[in-house]
Amino acid sequence: MLYSEGFNPRPKLSLPLPRTVGIEVDDDLLCFRMEIASQESDLCDSVKAGLSEQLPDGVELLAVRTAKAKTPIQPCQAAYLLAVRKEYLDEKLKSRIKSLLASENLNLRRQMGPENSKFKNIDVRPFLKSIELDDAVITVECKISLTGSIRLDEILELLELDYGMLSAPIRRTRVQWQEG
Secondary structure: OOEOOOOOOOEOEEOOOOOOOOOEEOOOOOEEOOOOOOOHHHHHHHHHHHHHHHOOOOOOOOOOOOOOOOOOEEEEEEEEEEEEOHHHOOHHHHHHHHHHHHOOOOEEEEEOOOOOOOEEEEEOHHHEEEEEEEOOEEEEEEEOEOOEOOOHHHHHHHHOOOHHHEOOOOEEEEEEEEEO
16 A cells, blocks of 8 residues: 655545545445555455455445556445435425426525635535435435535435434435546
């Protein structure tokens, strides 16, 4: 594995789509650089076995693969599951979902930094691919681009929900990745 230079070297690691605190993730990606001295298939198996031994209970490493050097991997789409408490599953919520999907623009005022008093108006509609309510779970599919995406707190705001109205933590699933 390659490390940074300097007094306190650290492994060069990257999470191309970091998760928000309190969000569960079924599909995540960790990137790191290595010097390859063996066959690619042997290396992937060896790295997977070595990393799997060090993971905490409940975390499973599904695959290890090599990518071309310096090829950035970017997320382009992700789905989020919002389990809603039964008392909030009503016609108002269903109507709100239909209204959001029918809208051409969804303008929000976004704060630019946690301690910053600057705000920016942004249309988040291009980032919403779909919203589906099935049983007690809302599935929100979001587009992600170099120009941005929609934030989870913005999704909740648009749906007129808050974390207290959810029966489980939000879960990120089905991330699509693209190279280059």
